Amino acid sequence: MKKIALVGYTLLMGCLIVLFAQCKKEPVCDLVLHVHKTTTGIDTADAVQNCLVRIGLEDNYADFAKAEGYTDKNGVFTHTFRYEALLDVQAVYDYTYTDENDVVHRDYYVGTGRVKLEPGETVEQYILVTEAQ
Numbered sequence: 001m002k003k004i005a006l007v008g009y010t011l012l013m014g015c016l017i018v019l020f021a022q023c024k025k026e027p028v029c030d031l032v033l034h035v036h037k038t039t040t041g042i043d044t045a046d047a048v049q050n051c052l053v054r055i056g057l058e059d060n061y062a063d064f065a066k067a068e069g070y071t072d073k074n075g076v077f078t079h080t081f082r083y084e085a086l087l088d089v090q091a092v093y094d095y096t097y098t099d100e101n102d103v104v105h106r107d108y109y110v111g112t113g114r115v116k117l118e119p120g121e122t123v124e125q126y127i128l129v130t131e132a133q
Contacts, residue, residue, distance in 0.1 A: 027120030029081040031055075035071050035091045037109055038128045047075025048109065048129060051093040055079070055115075058088065081117055089113045091127045108132050 033053060037046040049071055056066035065087060067079040093109040111129035 026082070029084055029117035029119055030122040031067075031079050031081065031115060031117060032122060032124045033071075033077040033079075033089065033091075033115070034124065034126045035075045035077065035093075035111065036126060036128055037093075038130055041128070041130070047071075048091070048093050049073045049075055050095075051075065051077075051091050051109075051129065053077040053127075054090045054092075056087050057090055061087070084117045084119045086114060086116050089115055089125070089127060091129050093129055 035048045035051045035053065036044060037048050038044050051071045052068070053071060054068045064082050065085050069077055069079070071077045089112065091111045093107065095107045096104060098104050108131065109129035110132040111127045113125060113127045115123060115125045117123055
């Protein structure tokens with residue numbers, strides 16, 4: 001009987017140690033970036049798909065504060081960062097195509113902004129891109 005009590009006590013103590021000794025996870029910062037095209041400076045709800053998004057462009061940003069990728073078909077780019085930060089954002093849409101008359105056209109739109117990441121929160125930001133030369 002003493003052996004069963006000793007095993008039960010040891011098992012209970014082991015479970016308590018594992019329960020209270022777990023590492024505390026730091027909250028992450030999620031970013032949801034919407035890229036929209038505008039000609040007037042007002043959001044036109046024209047989402048820009050396949051737009052290159054670059055976050056943390058300058059050399060003074062640490063690697064964990066940088067991200068790069070393309071928007072999806074809804075004009076949305078998402079990324080998860082480990083730490084809170086204030087980051088510069090640039091969105092560039094550069095698309096060249098030929099129409100039915102063999103005339104080459106280039107759509108080139110650029111937009112910039114800044115985003116403040118908060119720990120444990122999802123931050124949604126809108127970037128408006130305008131036509132550039």
